[in-house]
Amino acid sequence: MKVPLLLSFLALGLNFPSLCEAGCPSNCHYNGKCNVRQSTCHCYEGFTGSDCNTACGCNGRGTCLKDNTCKCDEGWIYSGGQCIWDCHCSNGIVIVLMVSDIFTSYSLTIVADTSCLKQCIWDCHCSNGAKCIGPGECGCSQPCKYGDCRNGQCQCWNGYKGVECSQYDPTIMTNNGIKMGMNLGGISYYSSELKFVDIAKQSQEWITQRDGQNSWDTKEHDIIQWTTDGYPASLPDGMRVAKLVYRNFGVHEENGQYAILWDGDGEVSIKLTKYKILSNQKGRMVVELNHLNKGGVLLVVGNINPKNPLRNLRMIAPGYEQIYNRFPFHPVFLENLRRYSELRFMDFYATNGHGPEPTTWSSRYTDTFHTQAGKQGGALEHMIDLSNRLGTNPWFCIPHAADDDYITKFATMVRDKLRPDLKIYVEYSNEVWNGIFRQTKYTREQGMALKLDSRDFKAGLKYYNKRSTEMILLWNKVFGSNAKDRVFGVWAWQTGYQDYYRQAIEDLGTRVQTFRNIAITGYFDCSRVADKHAKELPQMNMTQIQQYCKAELPKKEAEFKHYMDMAKAHGVELAMYEGGPGVMESSAIAHFGQANKATTEKAIAFNKDIHMEESVMDVLKLWNKVVVNDPATKHGGFFNYFSYTSTPSKYGSWGMLEYTGQDPKTVAKFRGVQRFLTSIYSTVPRGPRCSFIKNSAMAYGCYNTAGKFDCGMTDDNGRTWNNFNVPERSPGDTLVLDGYNKKKDLVYIRVTDNLGANTYHVYNLKSQQWTSSTNFLYYTELADRDILPPQSNSNYLGLDSHFNC
Known part of the structure; x- marks a missing residue:
């Protein structure tokens, strides 16, 4: 097939004139792309004519033939002049299904009496008598209450069983009774944690570009009118918007055929990587990406029709086009999360520096927003959905500037959509004592404005106590009589300074009874070996470094006992909001990134070494001994590992895994955690018995x-x-x-x-x-x-x- 000139421009990442400048007839009716040199239209598959105004009825789901009919894609049939799912009424009247997106947007054209719609039978040849839910895919005969349908069979969420996934059975859960949680990573276009099969959900915020300008970002966002879902309602002549995906994921990315889908009228192209277009239809382009690199992929949008602007742009990983809306999370991301009983969404929700201020319900990102990255964090809908599927208790960190209406509506959505067997852990922001975060400055500003104390750090402490208490009371009001069994308020302060922690909880006073848990960190840095012995560390062998880890254990045990006694004294339970290896130079975080390269390299190497496996187990065993096994611990006791996936650097080797898809058997930290879980929770199943x-x-x-x-x-x-x-x-x-x-x-x-x-x-x-x-x-x-x-x-x-x- 001859490659159009336009493809050559895109593959090289070059600028090209706009369609308006090119003067194509009727702007190709947004049914094709303009040949910029000849001012002629290259129609999308399924459209013909000099201005692409004639459709042969493929609807983006087939190829137009010479007789102006369609050769439809697999799973679709040509009927009534259109490519449709095979839908017929029992009285023989055909209903034509026009589909812009097969799972989210339908437009029915009734060729006869509308009463036929009620009798419509989706002809997928389903043995169970069900209707089809996708081209060639049968639905389920009964709704899946706590699960999702796949080819006629309900796929139940963890802990549910039965034909309709309506029976709860905790004994089949792979995380039943486990006192181990996980902090998820943040959402970004450069993250090594691939969460969604729709890659566009982890894309960069839009940048603006202009024809004839070489600027990467012309920073003209203010002159664009944006829709509520973050798409441009229109664009000035010669302007495009673009966003990066897959940056730095490099060799870990999935090579293969990606489906790029969109609704509305606009032009979509990609840059920065080699690709081959396999199908170029209106609203759907299939590209083969077999040479992905660290630079990522740039999704480019232009030539938007203001009467029907482009929206709902998706980039679906190879193979998932038919099921991505029912199963949105990447299964490789899910598989190593199934043993944890709790997920903390601090970074997922962009808690540190969450914006805007004030944070109102109308300002939040929903699950339909063009990206889930940014200061507003991932959608609450996704957090609930992930918790439901895995059967994990969610730990929500409420934004520091959230108003009462936001908190109330947040809690209401959780009440209405979270499965009923899960507990909810709720914390006000994250580490509001930590001066590197915006929430610390905010609480101090609020505390000073309210004259809670003459010293700003004490005013911030008192505001934290005030606002976190108010937050839990709002949650309790939403849940009413069920709050006692479902809502578990978490209060946390700076672990390393025990007297400061004592002062904070003393100021809380009787309000401590509002909370169910107080929380601490559980990091171990092996007696600060990377700080105190930075010069010697590069010459140490791994056994020598591990001795510093062993030497730290008595101090960690005393710390756990101290806070366990404090929790019991105040009638609450102890939990850990973050914990795990912290072997790195602290100056990298505290002093503008200052670190010694050789020290950093040795610290990273130790985090990967087999000796780390035992060091992780040592700390987990201590926590289990002091906290989990204490009779006072019933609903608390989680050891929240930080974090699931991240790339090691001078700022720390925080991720249990370095990237999604890494073989966990080769990772010392993973083996340490899993060996511990297997030894303590030996009767918990690791999968279905049959x-x-x-x-x-x-x-x-x-x-x-x-x-x-x-x-x-x-x-x-x-x-x-x-x-x-x-x-x-x-x-x-x-x-x-x-x-x-x-x-x-x-x-x-x-x-x-x-x-x-x-x-x-x-x-x-x-x-x-x-x-x-x-x-x-x-x-x-x-x-x-x-x-x-x-x-x-x-x-x-x-x-x-x-x-x-």
Whole structure:
């Protein structure tokens, strides 16, 4: 295929004249792109004519043929002059479905009596009598109460079972009773934590660019009128907006075919990376990206139709186009979070320096905003959704400048949308004692304005006590009689200065009873070895460094006991809001980034070394001994590790993982935490005890017999089974059947070891050959429309008669 000239310009990242300057007929009716040299239109697939004003009915879901009909994409049919999902009424009348986005925006054209709409049957050939929910994909016969539908089968959230995912059973949860939480990383275009399958959710804020100017950002945001979801309602002639994604993720990114989708009229292109356009339709472009680098990808938007402006721009990771709205979180991101009973959303919500001030409900980012990065933080809807899926208690950090209306509406949404079995931990901002954060200055300003004290640091302390108490009372009011069982207020102050902590809690006085937990940090820096021995550290071996970690343990135990006694004295429980290894030069944070390169490199190396595995376990065991095992600890006691994923630097090796997709078995910190969890919570399952898939007369499954897992197939409804010989497994491993491809005859089996780490295998039933897979590729293939997922827990159709399910 001859590559249009426009593609050459985009691939090189060059400027080009606007369509208005080029003078294309009727601006191509926004149904194509203008050839800037010839002033002629290159129509999107499915449109024809010199001005692209003639549509052959593909709707962005097919290719226009010479006879002006369409060859529709897989899962779509050509009917009534359009590419549609296969929808017919029982009286034979056709309903044409016009789709701008197949999961969020529908427009029905009724070719006959509108009463047909009530009788419409979505013809996906569903054996369960359900309607289709995507091209060629059957829905579920009953609504999934606590789960999501996938190819006719409810996929239950962690802890729920039954055909409709309506039965709660904590014993099947992979985090049941575990006293270990996790701090999630922030959302940014350069983050190494890939949270969403829609990559655009982690994009940069818009920059502005002009034709004929070489400036990266002309900073003309103020002259643009923006929609409530953060898209330009129109653009001046010659201006474009752009934003980066995937910056610095480099070799960890997924190569393959990305679907770039949008609603409305506008022109979308990409820059900064090599690519190949595989499909160029209106509202949908499929590009092959096989040479991603650290520079990232630049999404560029221009030539917007002010009458129908471009919006809802998405960039879907390879394979997830059909399911991204039902399963928005990347499965590789999810898989190593399943053992934690609590998630702290401090960085996810951009708590440090959260804006604007004051923070009102109307100023927040919703889940439809053009990005989830920025000072407003990720949407509350996403935090609730993630907690629901994983069955993790959310820990919310309310913005420091949030007004009462914001707090009340925040709590109301949580009450209405969070699953009923979860507890809610609520904290006012984060570390308001810490002078490096805006919230500290804010609380001091507010405290001084209210004349709470003549000294600004004491005024800030008193304002923190005042506002955090008011916040919890507002939450309790929203939850009413359920607040006692569900709302757990958290109060926290500076751990390292015990007398300062004492002063703060004394000022709180009887208000301490408003809270259920007081919280501290649990960092260990190995006796400040990187500070006190910065010059010697590069020459030390790992065993020598670990001795400093061992020497610190008595001090950590005394600290934990001190705060545990304080909690009991005030009738509250102790929790940890952040903890983990902190071996780095503190001057990197405290003094404008000053650090010694050789010291930094050795500190990073120690954080990766096998000795760190034992050091992590040592501190976790101390916390468990002093806090978790104390009879006074019932609802508190979480050790909140900081943090899930981040790139090591002179500012610290805070991430348990360095990047999403890293093999956790190779990470010392991960092994230390997981070994601890396995040793303390040995009876908590690491996956389902059984997983089955029924396909007509055949069925496939992984099952537990006498504590041992096997996988196999049956053609007689489970009376006899032919076992597979699953590779790379050890005694005690959990085997999970994740899917069956009904067209390719492939079975997908995941092996989870005693640390919760996975290996991935695909079995070809025709050739009887096994293939090992990578985590990204495995889940990409599982997103295919032809995948049948496992039955929900307890809905085994009698296939479990021989097994301990």
